Amino acid sequence: MEENNSLRVIVSRPVLWLLIYGGLILGGVYALLHIPVEVLPRFNFPQIEVIVHYPGATPRELESVITRPIEGQILAIPDLQNVRSVMGGGTVQINARFTSGTNVQQALQSVNAAIDRARGNLPASVHPLAMIMGNAINEVADYTVHIPADVAPMRVERAIRAYVVPALRALHGVQRVEVFGAGDEALWVRPDLVQMRRYQVTMLDLTDAVRKQVVLSPAGYVSLGHQDVLIEARSLPGTIAQLGRASVPTTHGKVPLRDIARIVHAPVPIRGAVTLDGRPSVAVVVFKQPGASTLPVTRAVANKLAELHGQLPPGAKWVRTYNQGHLVSLIRNDLSRNLLIGALLAIATLFWILGAGRGIWALAVSIPLALVLAIAGLYAAHQSLNLMTLGALSVAVGLLVDDAIIVLESIYHRWEQGEAHWDGIWLGLRDIASPDVSGTISTISVFLPLLFVGGLAGLFFVPFALAMGLSLLASLLISLSFIPMMLGFLRARPRATASHGMRTVEWLRAHNEKILDFAIRRPRLTLTLCTLLLVVSLAGLGLVPISFLPLPNEGVVLQSFTLPPGTSLTDTRAAVARISAALDKDPSVAHTYARIGSPGETAYTERSYAGEIQIALKPSVAGNNLDSIAKHLQQISRLHGVELNIGTPTLERVGESLSGLPLPFVVEIYGNHIDRLRTLSDAVTKRLRTVPALTGVFNNDGYPVTRLQIEPRTSALAAHGLTPADLEAQLRPMLAGEVLAEIPNGAYPLALYTRLADAPEMNLDALRRLPIRTQDWTPLTQLAELKLTTGPNQIRHIDGARALEITAAPQGPLGSTIGAARKALSGLAIPSGYRIAFGGLFRELESAALSVGTAGIAAFILMVGILVLQFDGLLIPGLLLLQMPLAFTGASLGLAISGVGLNAIGLVGFLTLVGISLNHGIVLMHRTRRNEARGMAVEEAVREAVRVRFRPILLTTVTAVLGMLPTALGWGKGAAPEQGLAVVILGGILWSALLSTNLIPALYVHRRRIKSVAR
C-alpha cells in the first residue's frame, strides 16, 4: 500500500503532469512547424566532389592542366581515405572520400582551401565547384524559357543572369542558381585569314590589339573647385562599330580591325545545348540548401520568377519543367492524409468496440501526441520529414496506440474486478508494465542493426529506424504515463453495457476458441500447416515485382541518353531533336526539355554526346504507375546508336548523388602510359569476358575516341625561328577560341571573343593549309604533322595514380568470382610498372553486411535476453522466436495477392514485422505464466490468457491494420513508395495475431505436456 501511495502521489499531481506534457507538446509543436520537409534524407556522407569544366580539352590535357594541380593539394588533406578522379570530355570529376565520422562541412572547407592553393596553376577560365556528395538531390526546380523566334537566346540568358539570378540567390534556402543554354553574349571577332595575310597581321597582333582596346582603370585624381575629382581611364568598345575602329598595327601602318576581321554580335560557342520542345532555350536550375525545406523554396522561386517575368524579352515566358516541391507535397499530403485517415479509423474502431467513454478519448489523443513527440525527437536528431521518416510514421501510426490499448485494457480489467479508481490504475499498470516495456524494447531492438548500417544504405535506413524507434518509444512513454494519468484525472470507467463492437469481438473470440481447440488437439499438424503455408508464400514472392525505390508519379519522366563517346555535337543535337519531336507528338507529353552536355560552372558532368530529356507530362495523365508511361515513351524515342535510360528526375538525382562512388565490382589497372594502359585493358576485358561468373564486362575507360594531334616539326619551326609555344599561341585563338576581354556592360559583362567562324567545320585539308606567321606565311602542314590517332575517352586516377577501370557484375560469391578472374588473367603478360587490382565497393558492402549481420545478431541476443529475463526460461522465448519467421507468411501472401511490388522500403517492413510479431505473444504468454503461478493448470492458464488478451490483441491488430490501410490500398500517388511496406506489415500483423492466439499457446501446452510426461 505504501507503493500505491507513492505512485498515487506522483500520478495524482496534475500540475506536474501538465508542466511535463505541456513542455513536451510545445516542443513537439515547435518541431512540427520547423522541421524541414524534403524528398530524401540529407546526405551526410563524408565525400566531397569537385567538378571542373574545361571544354574542348582532351583527357591528357585535363590531367595535366587541372587534375594534377588540384589532386596535389587535396592529397595532403588529413583524414582523407581516398581520392578518385575521372577526366574526359572536357570535364574533371574529383571525389575525395574522408574517413567515417569526418565532419562533412569541415571536409568541404578543406577541399575548397586546397582548390584555392591550386588556383594559381589552373587556367584562368576554369571555375572548380566543390560540393558535398549528394548535392544533386537538392536540385529542386528547373525552369526553361519559351523564346520567340525573333529573340536571340543569348539576350534571354543575359537578362536572366543580370536580373533574375541575383534575386533568386537572395531567397532564403537557395544554395545555387545555374543558368545555361545560350552561351555568354559576346562581340565575336572572326579573323579573315586572307586579309590578315594581306596586311601581314598575325593572330597575336589581332588579339593584342583587341585586348588593348579595353581599359577601365583609375588614373588618379585632381583637385578642382574644392573637390577631389577622380579620373577614370576608360575605353569600352561595346558595339561592333566601336570595336571595328580599333587599330591593328601592320607593316603598312595601322589598319582598322573591321578590315581584317568580321565582328558579329553572337554568343560564345558552348559545347552543349538546351532545347524546349525542339527549340533553342535557356535553362535555370535552382538548388536548395541541404536540410532546407523544399516547398518554401520552390514556392518562393515560383513567386519570384512570376514577379520578374517582365525582365524577360517580350514574348518570352517561363516554363517549369521540374518541381521537386510537387513530389514533396504529394508525399507529405498523401502520407499525412493517410496517416490522419488511419488514425481516425483506428479511433473510430476503439469507440465502436470500447464505447465512447472518457478513457477512449485519452486513447484517441495518444496517437497524435505520440506522433508529435516522435517528430520532436526527429527534429532534435537533425532529421527531416522525408520519404523514409514519413513512411515510418505512416506505418507506425497504427502501432502507436498498441501500448496504450494494452495499458488501458489492463486497467479496465482491474476496475472490472472491483478495484478502486487509483488502485486499479496502479495495479493495472503494474500488471502490464513489464510486458509492455519488453514488447516495445523487443520491437525497437529489431531496428538497432539499421542504426549501424553505415555508408549509403545507412543514409536511407537510419532515418527510418530513428523514426520508428522514436515513435514507438513515444508511444511507450505515453502508455506508461499519459494514459494512466488521464484515466485517473478524467475519472474514466469501462462501459457498463456491451457495445455492438464488443458483441462482435465476443463473436470473434468464440470462433477463435474453436481454432485454438483444434490447435491444442493437433499442435504438430497445425505447425506443419503453418510451415507449409510459409513455404508456399515465400515461393509466391517470386511473382512479386522488385524495384529499388519507385517514386510517385511526379508528373515528369526523365530520359538520359548517351551516344558513342566522341560523337559530334551536331549529330547529338540532331538525334535529340528527333527524339524530342517523337515525344512531342505523344498525347501524354506537355513539354520536352533537353540538355546536351554540361555547361561550364554547373554541377552536371555529362559529356557533349550525352545528356537528359525531361518529359513533362500533361496533368490529365493519371495513375500511380509510371512504368507503363515510361516504357511507352522509351519505345517511341528509340534510335539506333543512342543508349536510353528512363526514370524519374528525383531518382536520377539520387543516381547523380551517388555517381562519385565506385561501382560494386571493378578491376583496376594501374600504370603510367595511357596507350599501354588502354591496350592492356582491352586484353584484360577480353579475358574477363570468358569468365562465366562475370557478366556485363564493360571497359568504359578504354573506349577509344579519335584525336587529331598536331605535332610540331621541331626543325621546321627552328628554321623559321619559332617554338612549339609560338605555334600554339597562334593556333589556339584560331581554332579553340579565346575570350580576350570582358567589357562591363550593365549588370553582366560583354565578352570580346575571337575564333575562326568555321573552325569546327574545317576538314583536314583546310587545317593543313592554315597560314602560320613565320618570316612570311607558312601553312601549318609545313610546321607540324597532323595525324589522327586514338586515345581513351577518359583517364582515371586512383589516389593520384593513373588507372583504368573495367566494371563487371559478379554472379556468384565474390571470393570465387575473384579467383576465377585471377585465373583468367594469369597468363597475361603485364609490363613492368603495371598492375591489376580488384576494387569497387564490394568490400565496403561486405563490411556493411558484416556489421549489419553483427548488429543483427547482437539485436537478436538482446531480444532473446529480454525474453529470457521476462519469462525465466527458454521455452517461451523459443516459441515466440518461432513466430518471427512464420509471421512472414502473412506478409508474403499479402504481397503476392495484392500484386504490389517490393522495394527497399518494403524490405524494411519484413524487419519491422519481426519486432511487431512478438508483442502479442509476449503479452499473452505473460498472462499465461501469471495464471500458472496462481495455480492454474497449463491448458486452463492458456485458455484464460487467450480469453483475456484476445480483445486487446484484436484491438491492436485492427487499429494497426486500419491505421495503415489507406497506404496499403495505395491511396494517393505520394503514398505509392510506402505501399509495399504497408502491405507487408498489414499482412504480417494479421497473421501473427492469428498465430499468437492459436499456434503459440497450443505449442506451449504441447511442450509443457511433453515435459510433464517426461518427468
Add this chain to the structure above:
Amino acid sequence: MVLKWFVAACVILGATSAIASGGTVVAQTRSWTPSVMGYARVAPIAVIEVRARATGIVQNLHVLPGDHVTLGAPLGGLGGADIRSLLAQRKAAEDQAQANVEAAQNALKIGHQTGSERLTTHLTLIQARASLARTEALLAQAKAEFLAARNAQLYTAPVDGTVLSVPVGNGSSVQAGQTLLTLQADGKLWLYATFYGQDAVAVQAGMRGEFKPTDRHAAIGVRVRSIIGPVAADGGESVAMLPIDSQAAWRNGEAGTVRLRGVAQKAVMIPTSALILDQGRWWVLVHEQGKDQRRQVTPRAQRGDWTVISDGVKSGEAVVVTDAYLRFHKNFARQYQAPD
C-alpha cells in the same frame, strides 16, 4: 517540248538511280578534277627602278606615287655642283677634242699643200689622216660623254606605267646608282601564289583555275604562266598566273584565294555524309544483302557534298547515308555503359 520532257525524265531517272533504298546512295564513278587551293596576291611582274646615273642634287622631281607616266615623259633632274663640274669637265673635254680635231684637220690640209710642193713625204700625210681620225673619235667620245652628263641631269620615264614610290625629294643628295623612283609598268601584273608539298607537285604550267579576290564577288579565270623555282627553304614553290581573259582587270595588291584545276579524271565518289570517323580510320556502311557491312575507306578530296574515295568502295555499291553514324554504332551499348 518533247525533247525537254525527255531530258527532264532522263535527269530524274539518273537522280533516282543514285538513290537506293533504306537511306542509301549508290557510289558513283564521276569525273573529278583535282584542284589545289592557296592564298594569292596580285603583284607587278617587275618593278622598274629609275636610278641616278651620277651623284647630284635632285631637281624638278614632280611625280608622285600613283601618277601615271608615259614613255619619255620627263620625271625630274639632277643638279648641283658635282653635276655642273662634270658638265664643265665634259664640255671642256669636248671643246678640247674639237680643238684637236680642228688642229688635225689643219695638219692634214697642210700635209696636202706641202705634198704638192714635194716638201713632205707620203707617210706624213698618212700620219695626219690618222691623227684626224683619232681626234674625231675622241671628239665623238667627248661629245657622248658630254651628252651623258647632260642626260644625267634629266630623267624621263622608260616605260608607260604608274609611279609606285618616290623615295627621294627635290634637294635630296643622291649617289650614282641610288633609286630615284620606282615604276610599275602598265599591264604587267600577275597573280602570285605559293604552294607546298603535294600541292606544289600537282601544279603545272598551263593549269587553269579561278582567282576569287576578297573584295569582289566575281571570280577571275587564271592560267598558270610559270613556276618560279627554286623551291624555297620552307618548301614553298612560287607560281605566277595570268588572267585568261586579257580584258579582265585586276589591281596591284588585290588578294584572295586561287583554285587551280588539274586534269579531270574518273573516280569513285560517295556522299560526304556517309563517311564515319572511328578510331582514327574512315569507314562507310555498305548495304548489301539486307545488312549493313562496315568497310574501311580512304577519302581523298571533298567536292561539295561528295567525297572522292581512292579505295574501299566500288562504284555501284550502296552506301548508307541516312543515320549512317547511328547505324554504324548501333551496338555500341555492348561495349560502353553510360556512366551513372
